[in-house]
Amino acid sequence: MPKYAYLQGEFIPLEDANVSIMTHAFLYGTAVFEGIRAYWSDKDNQLYIFRAKEHYERLANSCRIMRMDPGHTVEEMTEITRVLLEKNEMKGNAYIRPMVYKCNHQVGVKLSGLDDDFLLFATEMGDYLDLSKGLRCKVSSWRHVSDNAIPMRCKCSGAYANAALIKTEALDDGYDEAIVLTDDGHVSEGSAENIFIVRGGKLVTPPETDDLLPGITRDTVMVLAEKVLNIPVEIRRIDRTELYIAEEAFFCGTGAQIAPITSVDNRPIGNGEVGPISKKMQEIYFQVVRGQLKEFSHWCTPVFK
Ligand SMILES: Cc1ncc(COP(=O)(O)O)c(C=O)c1O
Structure with a gap:
């Protein structure tokens, strides 16, 4: 302790x-x-x-x-x-x-x-989500708090009552995690993590204006995709049914790290296994956070002098 x-x-x-x-x-x-x-x-x-x-x-x-x-x-x-x-x-x-x-x-x-x-x-702290296998997810019946209710640009503790309702429903229903929609039915994020899907070989993530917390890991993923993996990133609205036909999907967040999703609403994502882009992103992320990639060592503040 x-x-x-x-x-x-x-x-x-x-x-x-x-x-x-x-x-x-x-x-x-x-x-x-x-x-x-x-x-x-x-x-x-x-x-x-x-x-x-x-x-x-x-x-x-x-x-x-x-x-x-x-x-x-x-x-x-x-x-x-x-x-x-x-x-x-x-x-x-x-x-x-x-x-x-x-x-x-x-x-x-x-x-x-x-x-x-x-x-x-x-x-x-160890892993917040199980990273050893892909996650089984559902689309939450709860909607995400909106910018005009409790803005997520502000990481306010009161907003996490919404996250707790979302996560609890998913666990009670036998899933690992939930994906939450905006009030008008577009994909926003997970209960405490941002989301990326892969479509046509590109990484796609919803815009900040879709009520999500603008994640630091989301930003890290976008930088690593473009600078290390050479994968284009598209920021645009995502429909619920796009989740079902995505080639890959993963959550990202400080707690979640890079957590692959292998099914949504009982539909397998891709072939139902952790996809190659998700796996590669996870590997690189774990190198970067430990200061192993020189190009990104400015992101890592050493504790011991
Ligand atoms: C609601 C929500 N979305 C996304 C994230 C991911 O943000 P970050 O990558 O900055 O940790 C978090 C992180 O805790 C979160 O609580």
């Missing part, structure tokens, strides 16, 4: 890092957060935080939407993260959860005139 967390401007023992039951963020979901991974490299004897800058830039954007002030620059938050991992002597894969939240002990649902705090904890 990690020893320290960061709360109210200090590194303190994890067991003391608690908030009151009257905290505004707990009462109303008024918190924004990130999920960041750090990967251990045996080769370099080093822990690398993956794309910290982009995660903290997104956190800053989330704060803008929710009228919050993280109280730190992107560079400061990255350094606090590095120090926390160092203090916890984490020498294995880790998951980092920064959060900016409305910290007043106050009843009354609004965003203005309240105080904000930045907190951070880290924990050991």
